[in-house]
């Protein structure tokens with residue numbers, strides 16, 4: 001009998017399909033993990049059918065925004081939308097208050113809400129996570145459309161779907177720092193860069209065309225929490241190009257930023273890039289929060 005495609009693998013497949021990952025790449029990863037091709041095909045159709053049913057339900061959802069119905073502020077659908085938007089804004093203001101009161105240092109800038117927090121993870125925790133990441137890497141995916149094959153050359157590990165106590169503890173520590181329930185976030189990912197690897201200038205929020213594809217029920221990305229797992233020997237800085245600030249990776253240090261403006265539009269000042277690693281390697285974990293709960 002072939003390897004069992006259990007609930008955590010189903011969740012992994014669902015998450016990656018929702019993120020728009022390429023079917024061939026996902027199939028390759030699953031084959032490498034020892035799954036039978038018939039089982040893989042079957043699981044793809046399970047997820048795709050569930051998605052079709054969900055989108056049919058969404059189409060008949062009375063609260064779904066439809067431009068041809070929504071003509072004025074007095075329209076109940078518009079009012080509903082505005083109320084939802086206000087709730088999200090209030091939640092994000094509470095996160096900002098929480099972070100401001102925490103030990104994190106806030107960047108003094110009106111252009112971007114960004115914080116840093118040294119020693120968020122201990123050296124031992126970082127090393128243990130690096131070991132985990134290194135054992136389970138796959139090529140990193142891109143949400144944006146680009147023809148540049150060098151745009152994101154790192155490799156990724158879906159740490160969040162590994163049933164591991166350390167990752168669960170770190171996940172909780174991150175959610176507690178922002179006071180956001182875990183249901184408002186994507187699972188933790190690990191990113192691993194070797195010499196020459198990079199992630200060119202991008203924002204973490206979804207552009208309109210990406211939001212349709214990747215947004216789902218959870219909607220737009222809000223805060224990013226990124227933690228450096230090692231001191232990189234040379235290169236690998238994270239540069240926020242529009243605010244002229246950059247960070248040299250320091251083991252255990254967290255960088256936290258809000259990708260959105262107060263009106264919930266994407267903040268272009270959150271544009272950032274991971275510079276190519278020049279010597280050694282670079283490992284980070286990233287966690288993206290969203291506007292709505294799962």
Ligand SMILES: O=C(O)CCC(=O)C(=O)O
Nearest residue numbers: 199204237238274284286
């Ligand atoms: O590795 C870095 O410095 C940045 C990573 C990043 O921007 C991302 O994963 O979205």
Ligand SMILES: [Fe+2]
Nearest residue numbers: 202203204272
């Ligand atoms: Fe990013």
